[in-house]
Amino acid sequence: MRRFDDEDLTGAEFRECDLSRARMVGVVMQDAKIDGLVSNLEVNGVEVMSYVEAELDRRHPLRLLLRSDQPDDLREAWRQLRDDWATTTERVRSMPENSEHHGVDGEWSMVETLRHLVFVHDSWFRRCVLGLTEPFTALGLGPPLVMDQEENGLDPSAQPSLDEVLAVRVRQASEIETWLADVTPDQLARTAPVPDDDRWPPYAKGRTVRQCLGTVLNEEWAHHGFCMRDLDKLSRSRLGA
Known part of the structure; x- marks a missing residue:
């Protein structure tokens, strides 16, 4: 266990770190994010995540649909997600040229975010929900480990335009919409037909179809929020705010 005593971590950034069971005693934490x-986060002896989750649900009612096991709710959730991304696409098109390729604070650009969601679809919907074994879409963006494995079909050197990525996204959205149109609660509860190989995702075996679909939906919602956050920052920086 690493221990930090009387350290000044002002301005420190922890990225992709596992802080499970970390204890912060006598710390000063102001303006932190x-x-x-x-989960199970205590602040001054109070477990705060129930408050956080309730507030997120209040701000984003779509989260309630994302947690539902009812096909009608899931269909509505997908419709809202697609509408949100369409609105954000129109927004970035109205911003200065190449805004879709600009990242903020070391985060992915909008195009990179959409490329990652292409990879999520191939991984968690096509492989885990449909049980297909085709290579991933070349312009998809996955973890470095997956990107370095040529047999996955991904192209680490790909630099697609926004329109090229959106064309793939439209095809993928059609796959999900067609599948959701007829899915039943029983089908959602079945064990996912994950192919028996060593390809990504390695921890999907044994999950239900609903859980695998949930990963797709949750990734869509979370990354849309990240994208909106960063477009806001990008707009403010260009206004000199």
Whole structure:
């Protein structure tokens, strides 16, 4: 266990770090931000995540649909997600040229975010929900480990335009919409037909179809929020705010 005593971590950034069971005693934490998979978090003896989750649900009612096991709710959730991305696409087109290729604070650009969602679709919907074994879409953006494996079909050197990525996204959205149109609660509850190989995602075996679909929906919602956050920052920086 690493221990930090009387350290000045002002301005420190922890990225992709596992802080499970971390203890912060006598710390000063002002103007700090925590963004990630957080559960059972106590602040001054109070478990705060129930408050955080309730506030997120109040701000984003779509989250309630994303957690539902009812096909009608999932269809509506997907419709809202697609509408949100369409609105954001129109927004970035109205911004200065190449805004879709600009990242903020080391985060992915909008195009990179959409490329990652192409990869998520191939991984968690086509492979895990449909049980298909085709290579991933070349312009998809996955973890470095997957990007370095040529047999996955990904092209690490790809630099697609926004329109090229959106064309793939339209095809993928049609796949999900067609599947959702007829899915039943029983089908959602079945064990996902994950192919028996060593390709990504390695921890999907044994999950239900609903859980695998949930990963797709949650990634769509979370990354849309990240994208909106960064477009806001990009707009403010260009206005000199």
